[in-house]
Every structure is written in C-alpha cells, then in structure tokens.
Amino acid sequence: MYERVRQEIELLKNKYPNLVHGEQLSWVLIPKYKLPAGRFNKGGTKLLFVLPAGYPNTGIDNFFVDVDLRLHDGGNPSGFNIGSNSSSGAAPIAGDWAWFSWHPAEWRPAATVEAGDNLLTFLHGVNLCLQGQETT
Numbered sequence: 001m002y003e004r005v006r007q008e009i010e011l012l013k014n015k016y017p018n019l020v021h022g023e024q025l026s027w028v029l030i031p032k033y034k035l036p037a038g039r040f041n042k043g044g045t046k047l048l049f050v051l052p053a054g055y056p057n058t059g060i061d062n063f064f065v066d067v068d069l070r071l072h073d074g075g076n077p078s079g080f081n082i083g084s085n086s087s088s089g090a091a092p093i094a095g096d097w098a099w100f101s102w103h104p105a106e107w108r109p110a111a112t113v114e115a116g117d118n119l120l121t122f123l124h125g126v127n128l129c130l131q132g133q134e135t136t
Contacts, residue, residue: 004056008119015120026051027092028119033065036131040077041070047126048091059107060122062086067096077132102129 005025012019016030033047048064064086071077079101084091086099104125110116 001055004113005051007113008056011113012119012123022092029093035069036127039072039131041068041072041074042066045069048093048097049122049126050089050092052088056109056116056118059104059117061088061103062099062101063126064091064097064099067098069098077130079129100126100129102126 002025009019009021009025009028012028012030016033018032019028019030021028027048027050030047032044034044035042037043045066046064049060049062051060052058064084067082069080077100080098081101082098084095084097084099087101091097091099102125104117104122106117108116109118
C-alpha cells in the first residue's frame with residue numbers, strides 16, 4: 001500500500017504542490033484549497049483527509065475544512081459538521097476543524113493508479129460536494 005499511496009501523492013503534488021502529508025502517508029493536507037466561486041464566505045480553505053487502513057480498496061470517508069467555512073448567505077452546506085471528530089475518526093492535525101460527511105458513491109480502484117479511482121478522483125468528488133452536488 002505504501003508505494004501505491006506514495007505514487008498517488010506525487011500525482012496530487014502536480015496540482016497541489018504545497019500539500020503536506022503524514023509521515024506514514026495516512027493523511028493529506030492541502031493548505032489552500034480553492035472553493036467554488038461565489039458559493040462560500042471565502043475563496044479557499046484548508047482541506048484535510050485521512051486514508052483508511054484498507055486504502056485503496058477502502059475508499060476515503062469524510063474530509064475536514066476550516067471551522068469558519070459557511071455558505072455565502074451564512075448558512076451551513078449540506079453534510080457540514082463542526083468539530084474535529086468526524087464519523088470516521090478524529091482529525092490527525094490539531095486545530096479548529098469542521099468536516100463534511102461525504103464519501104464517493106462508487107469507489108473502484110484498479111491495479112494501476114491511473115486505471116481506476118485514486119486521490120485525484122477523490123478530490124474530483126470533493127469538488128462536486130463543495131459545489132452542492134449530491135454524490136454520496
């Protein structure tokens with residue numbers, strides 16, 4: 001698993017060069033993740049997600065964002081929860097977090113990174129979630 005995750009993180013670094021990850025590659029933090037224009041009270045957020053022990057066969061569940069993230073009108077988006085403890089576990093980095101209860105509707109990894117779902121396809125789903133599209 002370690003080599004597979006390392007390859008996927010390298011793919012992410014092409015798009016998010018400032019990302020950081022846990023020493024054991026068990027979590028990924030994107031310090032400035034761009035949010036959909038006009039939907040939220042700010043243009044970007046920290047985005048943190050945890051890779052489950054069975055990854056890539058087990059898909060990622062939930063992701064963390066800045067605690068002060070709100071919709072442009074001040075409301076909370078669907079699936080948004082305040083706190084550092086998600087339904088799948090605690091945020092691995094201390095701080096004030098909120099989290100989205102979200103997981104891919106389908107998760108189909110393949111033998112090679114490019115042939116199936118991976119961290120990039122997970123982030124595509126995160127984008128759909130942040131746009132308000134139901135994909136869970």
